[in-house]
Amino acid sequence: RKVSVVLNSQAVIGDTDPRLFGAFVEHLGRCVYGGIYEPGHPTADEQGFRHDVLELVRELAPTIMRYPGGNFVSGYNWEDAVGPVDKRPRRLDLAWMSTEPNTFGTNEFIDWCRLADIEPMLAVNLGTRAGDAARNLVEYCNHPGGTAWSDLRKEHGWEKPHNVKFWCLGNEMDGPWQMEMKTAEEYGRIATEAAKMMKWIDPSIELAACGSSGRNMPTFGAWEDTVLQHTFPHVEWISLHTYVNNYAGDTPAMLASPDLMDGFIEEVVAIADSVAARAHSSKRIMLSFDEWNVWYRTRRNKAERVKPGWPVAPEILEEIYTMEDALAFGGMCLSLLNHADRVKCACLAQLVNVIAPIMTETGGPAWRQTIFFPFAQMSHFGRGRVLRAEVDSPTYAASYFDPRGKDDLYFPMPAVPYLKMAAVEDPETGAVTIFALNRHLEESMPLDVALKDFGTPSLIEALQLRHDDLKATNTKAHPDEVAPTALTGVSLSADRIQATLAPASWNMIRVG
Ligand code: AHR
Secondary structure, three states, X not given: OOEEEEEEOOOEEEEOOHHHHEEEOOXXXXXXXXXXXXXXXXXXXXXXXXXXXXXXXXXXXXXXXXXXXXXXXXXXXXXXXXXXXXXXXXXXXXXXOEEEOOOOOHHHHHHHHHXXXXXXXXXXXXXXXXXXXXXXXXXXXXXXXXXXXXXXXXXOOOXXXXXXXXXXXXXXXXXXXXXXXXXXXXXXXXXXHHHHHHHHHOOOOEEEEOOOOOOOOOOOOHHHHHXXXXXXXXXXXXXXXXXXXXXXXXXXXXXXXXXXXXXXXXXXXXHHXXXXXXXXXXXOOEEEEEEEEEOOOXXXXXXXXXXXXXXXXXXXXXXXXXXXXXXXXXHHHXXXXXOOOOEEEEEEEOOEOOOOOEEEOOOOOXXXXXXXXXXXXXXXXXXXXXXXXXXXXXXXXXXXXXXXXXXXXXXXXXEEEOEEEEEEEOOXXXXXXXXXXXXXXXXXXXXXXXXXXXXXXXXXXEEEEOOOOOOOEOOOOOOOOOOOEEOOOOEEEOOEEEEEXXXXXXXXXXXX
């Protein structure tokens, strides 16, 4: 049956923050080495930055980039990777069982960000290290000069401070896989003390405390509550991580799973606001969804995660994304947009080769994975006022399998609307972009959008992402197998948009 949507120009969820469209570069596999950085590659510049990758990054349009981890950061000595490259030590990386050559470090990352026109976001090591190393890194990066650390930066060739604004206080500190995992009490204390010193050096910075590494962690909820009770006066953000899977081979459930991300966000907002209430504070902690993606094929499979012999830049976590993954991924984009009032920052994990929208061959070409397209469309056209869409859609029942807790977890989802969507108005041009996911695998969806108080729109552009084979992928040999095509048959009248969405499709309709 027809799926009806009402969009009212006065009903607004919130404005997107530019940092909602971020991504993530970790020292992991071939994300840095062979990804963004490959001296000697035919497209590399004198700093070793691959320009074929940079071009795709510009097209993808991430706004902020998290670095250097991830699990990697919990054993990182940032001092190893600054200064003369030939003097930098090689270290064992216990997060990914590889050898870290440290030929790329903080300064190179900042230069790469500036070249790509992306804001840098740095994470500090609160695993094997604590406040002292963190405050020294802030001094090295942000202090203008006249002290040992800031003068060392100058000596290394970076005269001006990097002025990094956004800092993560560690990574996934609740996870047993983390180097020096902590209890919520331990982490809350260490994060608080690190935060105080970091802000004494540079009061303009913003800090994100680690939330749970997943909603299915046994300590989820209690962790956020305890950590925020400690850190509340010192941080602006709490982090969230979600990786959607299809371990069960159940596509409808996988496509339903972004709705669990909605629930996760709402629960973290409730906990953060309850901490604020108990502190009698009007301060609102914002959410930084600083890891999100589809990830499962290369996750539980040890051979895809660890290569023997401590290699440099091993080919690990090189998830090859399908059409079906792009649909689930698009659903996650919608969850982020529809919580633009509280999720003010998010990082697609990751950027190149490692669970990434961009793939490269070391020494060879670079190409777009299927998930590239929903992200690029969201980043280009999802900025502005997110409208509160009233959706009337038929639903289906699903049961989503998520194996990360102590026991296998099945989330019953009795009423999943076939349509998941978001609508964003560009306040400058008045253009409205509708992002719409048809989760029905067999049936086309007749969509009817009523527009209230928008004037008479005309069609700017309509695109769809679909493929007859849900397992289709983009590869070096067939880099454009899955790509957006025109969505035809969109009709507009004074107060209506009508379209037919193909089964299992991601769509973008822009009017203005
Ligand atoms: O993004 C891959 C890994 O997933 C990150 O290093 C870690 O934070 C998470 O578990």
